[in-house]
Amino acid sequence: MDDQEAAQFTQHPMPFVRMELALLTVLDGRLQVLLGRRTGAPDAGRWALPGGVLRIDLDADLDAAAQRVANERLGISLPVITQLCAVGSQHRDPRAPWALSVVYRAMLAAEQVSASPGKRIDALRWTPVDEAMADVGLALDHAHLIQNAVTVTRQEFGALRFPVGFFPEQFTLTDLQLASEAVLGRKLDKSSFRRRLNDAAVAVEVAGAMRTGAFRPAQLYQLAPNKND
Amino acid sequence: MDDQEAAQFTQHPMPFVRMELALLTVLDGRLQVLLGRRTGAPDAGRWALPGGVLRIDLDADLDAAAQRVANERLGISLPVITQLCAVGSQHRDPRAPWALSVVYRAMLAAEQVSASPGKRIDALRWTPVDEAMADVGLALDHAHLIQNAVTVTRQEFGALRFPVGFFPEQFTLTDLQLASEAVLGRKLDKSSFRRRLNDAAVAVEVAGAMRTGAFRPAQLYQLAPNKND
DNA sequence: TCAAAAGTGTTTGGGTTACACCCATGG
DNA sequence: CCATGGGTGTAACCCAAACACTTTTGA
Numbered sequence: 207m208d209d210q211e212a213a214q215f216t217q218h219p220m221p222f223v224r225m226e227l228a229l230l231t232v233l234d235g236r237l238q239v240l241l242g243r244r245t246g247a248p249d250a251g252r253w254a255l256p257g258g259v260l261r262i263d264l265d266a267d268l269d270a271a272a273q274r275v276a277n278e279r280l281g282i283s284l285p286v287i288t289q290l291c292a293v294g295s296q297h298r299d300p301r302a303p304w305a306l307s308v309v310y311r312a313m314l315a316a317e318q319v320s321a322s323p324g325k326r327i328d329a330l331r332w333t334p335v336d337e338a339m340a341d342v343g344l345a346l347d348h349a350h351l352i353q354n355a356v357t358v359t360r361q362e363f364g365a366l367r368f369p370v371g372f373f374p375e376q377f378t379l380t381d382l383q384l385a386s387e388a389v390l391g392r393k394l395d396k397s398s399f400r401r402r403l404n405d406a407a408v409a410v411e412v413a414g415a416m417r418t419g420a421f422r423p424a425q426l427y428q429l430a431p432n433k434n435d
Numbered sequence: 436m437d438d439q440e441a442a443q444f445t446q447h448p449m450p451f452v453r454m455e456l457a458l459l460t461v462l463d464g465r466l467q468v469l470l471g472r473r474t475g476a477p478d479a480g481r482w483a484l485p486g487g488v489l490r491i492d493l494d495a496d497l498d499a500a501a502q503r504v505a506n507e508r509l510g511i512s513l514p515v516i517t518q519l520c521a522v523g524s525q526h527r528d529p530r531a532p533w534a535l536s537v538v539y540r541a542m543l544a545a546e547q548v549s550a551s552p553g554k555r556i557d558a559l560r561w562t563p564v565d566e567a568m569a570d571v572g573l574a575l576d577h578a579h580l581i582q583n584a585v586t587v588t589r590q591e592f593g594a595l596r597f598p599v600g601f602f603p604e605q606f607t608l609t610d611l612q613l614a615s616e617a618v619l620g621r622k623l624d625k626s627s628f629r630r631r632l633n634d635a636a637v638a639v640e641v642a643g644a645m646r647t648g649a650f651r652p653a654q655l656y657q658l659a660p661n662k663n664d
Numbered sequence: 665t666c667a668a669a670a671g672t673g674t675t676t677g678g679g680t681t682a683c684a685c686c687c688a689t690g691g
Numbered sequence: 692c693c694a695t696g697g698g699t700g701t702a703a704c705c706c707a708a709a710c711a712c713t714t715t716t717g718a
Contacts, residue, residue, distance in 0.1 A: 262533035267524030295496030304491035
């Protein structure tokens with residue numbers, strides 16, 4: 207083993223490493239982000255993205271760490287997670303001289319988050335992303351992280367790459383369109399939208415499955431597997 | 436301060452945090468990546484991306500850490516750096532039970548890297564990216580990281596977002612096109628390429644500055660400032 | 665006079681938007 | 692019957708690719 211690097215590892219302190227979760231959903235026709243109110247320092251009482259400490263004794267890798275944090279804080283497991291970025295600097299977090307956060311994004315149905323908060327969070331709420339990003343009261347640099355998550359998500363929906371796990375097992379094409387409109391923040395043309403869906407083959411219809419309602423029943427679809435780039 | 440989190444910070448060990456650099460250039464008409472041969476463990480004698488340990492006593496933030504590593508290892512300062520991702524898991528690096536790497540990409544002119552390697556590297560070489568990505572002998576998961584860097588870089592050049600600092604102060608439009616062709620790996624149509632350049636206003640001509648050569652002199656250009664999205 | 669540099673022009677096609685329609689269906 | 696679901700058709704537009712061509716210029 208390289209003695210000098212080994213020495214560095216043992217001699218030099220490592221940063222305080224945390225995971226932060228930007229969890230998005232569509233609620234009331236708007237793109238919203240999950241915020242929790244912190245009970246402890248730093249920024250006690252302020253709203254922030256849910257997060258937790260990386261535990262090298264518990265987490266096999268970064269993805270697993272994000273999942274564990276979601277479980278401990280919110281009692282849920284996330285369908286598909288996407289790493290957004292890592293941010294780190296000195297004085298970022300008063301708990302440590304140097305703090306590094308790895309930020310993940312996931313989209314999920316609002317119902318999956320129970321109202322009962324977990325450890326170190328006394329309240330949870332969905333907040334429309336435009337309000338959250340304008341909120342100067344957000345802890346740390348979380349407003350920028352939300353901005354990042356929103357941008358990525360808009361690009362995905364715009365390219366018809368829908369995050370698996372956000373939509374229920376079966377859904378109608380109108381569901382897809384309404385969600386896309388909420389995420390993108392603008393109306394879409396039904397005809398064009400469906401043509402694009404068809405060309406990209408993102409959804410396959412479930413034979414015979416219909417959603418009945420007040421009017422004509424709607425064909426149910428599933429997401430086609432792996433339209434990877 | 437939150438006692439439980441403070442306890443976690445002091446009680447739980449933190450991962451071994453490193454910075455890795457994916458440095459790209461265009462050489463011999465091909466996109467190439469800088470690899471160094473390791474002198475120490477792990478993977479002594481194998482080629483890998485240059486990197487170094489994050490030093491919380493020296494680095495103000497992640498960007499500064501990447502710059503310091505470039506300076507110590509290669510004796511250069513990088514013009515523009517882009518964070519690609521963070522990777523981390525247990526058993527990733529034999530020097531520590533849990534290793535986390537933050538990966539940065541930069542593009543620079545090949546001449547900026549002197550042949551004389553720095554600490555813990557006994558040789559440096561530019562390697563065409565397609566060969567590097569196919570090389571199973573690369574240390575750790577560096578082949579995947581290179582793949583990631585190449586993808587991002589191709590997208591940038593394809594969208595005419597040229598990394599500042601890669602091109603010299605002044606350049607010709609043919610320079611731009613040749614570099615783009617090398618990065619993208621395919622020929623481009625001069626007429627279309629220049630129309631796009633013009634529409635996007637990415638380059639402004641330097642009045643009166645010409646590159647003289649064997650034939651008709653070529654107009655020199657500079658990158659237009661900040662075509663940010 | 666040669667060949668690179670620069671510029672002009674047209675055609676073609678893909679992809680998307682916008683808009684106007686059509687029919688089907690269950691309550 | 693009516694509002695929703697599902698679909699057709701089409702003109703317009705933007706963007707980029709492809710191709711052909713002319714002019715300029717220094718050695």
